[in-house]
Amino acid sequence: MADKFAVPGAGLTFDRRQVLQGLSALAGAGILGGLAGCGGDSSSTTGGSSDDGGGSSRLVVYATTVPPVQERLAAGFTAKTGIPVESLRLATGALAQRFMEEQRAGQHTADIITLGDPLVFRDLVAQDMLRDLTTVENYNAIPAEWDPQEKRILFSQSPETILYNTDAVAEDEVPTGWGDLLDSRFKGEILMADPRNNQTSQGRLFLMIHSAYGDEFFTELAKQEVRLTPNAPAATETVAAGGGSIAFPGLDMNLLPFVETKAPIATIPRAPSPTHMLYFYSGMVNSGPNPEAAEQWISYILSEEGQQLVNDGVGVSFYGPDKIKGSLPMPDTLVDPSPEEALESLPRFLELLNIGA
DSSP states (O other), X not given: OOOOOBOOSOOOOEEHHXXXXXXXXXXXXXXXXXXXXXXXXXXXXXXXXXXXXXXXXXXXXXXOSOHHHHHHHHHHHXXXXXXXXXXXXXXXXXXXXXXXXXXXXXXXXXXEEEESOHHHXXXXXXXXXXXXXXXXXXGGGSOGGGOOOSSOEEEEEEEOEEEEETTTSOGGGOOOSGGGGGSGGGTTOEEEEOGGGSHHHHHHHHHHHHHHHOHHHHHHHGGGTOEEESSHHHHHHHHHTTSOSEEEEEOGGGGGGGXXXXXXXXXXXXOOSSBOEEEEEEEEBTTOSOHHHHHHHHHHHHXXXXXXXXXXXXXXXXXXXXXXXXXXXXXXXXXXXXXXXXXXXXXXXXXXXXXXX
């Protein structure tokens, strides 16, 4: 079927064969791209120069976490431990690709890796690239329903939602659910992250919406002249700049870069029902040069202080909103499709949306 969506700008896509070349479990299973909440790339260092001559005295964190959250978390960790943090932030596919290339080349740089794709972590565990976490302080604080595993932890969740331009959308016209995206007033005004660039996350989102609205939602959305962007932050930036009215999907954390500029961008008052969560996983790299600092980092992000920095205004904490002030409540209705089902079903959704594979 013809691709009827315009794609503004140029974005990179990464075939899973390229991203996870050398991993046996899921070679060739799909495309990995930017985490829904996290596109682009950046690096930063807290507590001194990243080239301090000692090499292992610093902690190197590879993460897809949005810069404002990663920066406040790293600053808090450095203030508590005295250990400088160097953070490399890339989109999920690019980060996984870089990490694997470095591992194959014997360049053991990263101490911590944080990603949103559980399939990547499953493969890293299968290849024995991650260390045991069960003896790290605060590991036992993770409740069973957050599925703590031996070599990876889930430390934050964010509900998928809808963002809108507050200048372009009147207060009484703000969407309250996914079905409102089909309203004729939003035709040509919706910016959507290209689902081919983050197949696991977008596939889960589409399955969740399908559970409530069926095929008709996607065939009608295809008539809305949706414009594709490389990732969710690009959609948010375009809408904040007045290039559209709606960004879909979105996260509360996507708004952090616009706080100081006071751009006219906001999330709808409550996450749509049903919704699903974007997960943030982390693990300690087996070959990392600073294993002691890595253990302190994991302990810190699982502490109440770390959870406050991670989730304030942007995420759900396993301690709950009563302990972690400003953290988000767990949505009322969740649908949580499996990553494998998401990858399997995505081609059909692309066809319904008239997006070329």
